[in-house]
Amino acid sequence: MSSPFQKKFTEKRINTTTPLLGSYDRGGRGDIYVSKVASIQKAVGSVQNAINSYMNEDSQHKADRLAARVTSRKDRFSHKDEEDKNTAYSNVTSSIAGRAADAQIKANKKATKKQTMLEKELAMYKAKNK
Helix, strand or coil: CCCHHHHHHHHHHHHCCCCCCCCCCCCCCCCCCCCCCHHHHHHHHHHHHHHHHHHCCCHHHHHHHHHHHHHHHHHHHCCCCHHHHHCHHHHHHHHHHHHHHHHHHHHHHHHHHHHHHHHHHHHHHHHHCC
């Protein structure tokens, strides 16, 4: 027993031309849909570039970014009342400051390691080209 609505829905489903046809039937493991609309492609590209730049961020850039974030939070916080100094806002700012310090330590270690490597390469080059 099928209703007229069910018949129309079934016919409509069979005649659709969407690239995602049947993706729900396969449990969401269907083809990846890429829009042909330029503005959507640009937005997707912007999001992907932001993700890539965040994931591939070097230690020094991360330390600088977090330090700037702490500074802006403290500037914003200085405009609040004295009573609010022990709030969650202050705790989050302290947490970010700790992450910034950790990133700076990591960046310094990486820079020292790179400097040591360059000095060894220079010494090898000088010894080889005497």
